[in-house]
Every structure is written in C-alpha cells, then in structure tokens.
Amino acid sequence: MRDDRVVIAGSSGLIGSALTRSLQADGIEVTRLVRRPARSTDEVQWQPDTTDLDPGVLAGATAVVNLCGASIAHLPWTSTYRTTLAASRLQPTMRLAQAIHALAGDAPQFVSASAVGFYGNRPGETLTETSTAGDSFLAELSADWERAALAAGPGARVALLRTASVLHPQAVLKPLLLLTRAGVSGPLGGGEQVWPWISLDDEVRAIRHIIDHGLTGPVNLAGPVPASANDIGRDLARRLHRPFVLPAPAWALRLALGRDAAESLLLADATVTPQVLTDTGFAFVHDTAAEAIGAVLSR
DSSP states (O other): OSEEEEESTTTTHHHHEEEHHHHHHHOEEEEEESOOOOTTEEEEOOOTOOOOOOOOTTTTOEEEEEOOOOOOSSSSHHHHHHHEEEEEHHHHHHHHHHHHHHHHHOEEEEEEEEEEGGGEEEEEEEEOSSSOOSSSSSHHHHHHHHHHTTOEEEEEEEEEEEEEEETTTTTTTTHHHHHHTOOBBBBBSSSSSSSEEHHHHHHHHHHHHHHHHOOOOOEEEHHHHHHHOHHHHHHHHHHHOOOOOOOOOOHHHHHHOOOOHHIIIOOOEEEOOOOOHHHTTOOOOOOOOHHHHHHHHTO
C-alpha cells in the first residue's frame, strides 16, 4: 500500500522549495534528499556523485521528483563547467533510476527534470512532446538526461519535465531585471526569437498535475501563449518605467557568453506548446508572459 508521500531530490532550489511548500500545505508528507547531514525527520542524506540510493527510501511513496542539476545560468560554460552541468544531472538521475528499477512493480512514479532546451533552435516550428531533439549542447544534454531517467526500466512510470524558463526574479528574470533597472535593456539578437516560459506557480501546479494524473512520458511545462524575447523585455521595461532601446547584437552575445550558452539561452527560437498538459485538463493560472511577470513583480 502506498502512503501519501512524495520524495524530492533537489528540494533546496527555486522549484523544489516551492513544490515542497505546496505539498506540505496540503498535508502531503515530503521526504527531501539532501547532501548535508539530515537536520530533521523529513530529510535523508544522500551523496549522488558517490553513493547509490537505498531503494527503501523510496518504497511506498506516491512519486519521486528529481530536480537535481547545476544552474545553466552560471556563465561562462567552460569545459569544466560543462562537465559539472552534465554530472550534476546525470549522476543523480541514474542512481534514482537504479533505485526505482530495484523496486520493480512496487516503485513510485518517477517525475524527472528535463528542459525545453531538448528541442534546440527551431524557428518556424510548433514543438510538441512528439518533436525530435535538437543538436545543440543543451539539447544533447537534455536528451542524455532523459535517457538516464528512462533507465528505470520499461515497466517504470517515468514522466519527463521539459521545463521552460521560469519567469521569476530568482530565475530568468534576475539578469533581465538588473539590465532593465539600469536602463540598458533592449533587443537581444533580433529579439523576435520565441522564448518558452512558465510561471513558478504553474510550474509547481503542473508537476502536481502530473503526479495526480499519473502522467508518463515527456511533458512540456511551458506557458500556452508564445512570447518573444522582445515581448518579455518590453513588458519588464514598461512596468519598471525604463527604456528598451539598447540592442545587444547576436555576435556580441556569442562573444560575451560563449557561442553555446548564447545560442541555447538567449538566441534559440522555439515555440513549445504544452500539448500533454492541455489535453489532460490542466488550466494555467498565467496564460501569458505578461500575466506571469505582473504577478511576481506585484509581490
């Protein structure tokens, strides 16, 4: 018999913290896997880079949510940091998959992070969960990340969270807010590239929807109405009463950030649609990027 419990790896990050609060507010028990010594009864120490996870930690849980991964916003992406980006995602995911595989038919649902970076730069396409992977560094890393989760076995119930950029001051909005408040924001590259986005509220609600409905396979966690880089930048500038006039050419972004980081984070054009979420009855709180930005700036 399963208990009403969710295990979270990566609970200290922005999404993990918000998910933990949301579950606990509804009386759902959360077990947090932490690297440091456990400080409370709801924590279990685990070093995923060196140690297998005892399957017993997961036994009986409703779901295991894997949100591990070093920040892609840490720049530049040196060869050393690329290794960190990969290892911080693949090692925890592989060890969680092994533990789930060991539980066989008694295993909880495995809800494992991925990213819309899976699709790469795809101007002019409408991308659903059935679309193929791109060929950028981030796309290849996301594909490897998903393969690591699917190693839980053909009988495992695995959902892959292809998450878009979270419109939050502690996420993608952080550098944009700094530039905007300083009065030096403007089009990035051409500025017309579509940026997949989602609000933190809807990110958490979507993860819970996936758990509640037992969804499996890839799920695009992206807002339903596409927005360009200029749409987001101009909305920030309008709300902060600042100009939006200083362009940053694509060549300058590649020079400053490195080609892979600039093209993956700022210049990629990808119209990602949340097909699985909408088909299963999920209703967004924030349908547009402007609504998401307005909500977090008003708090």
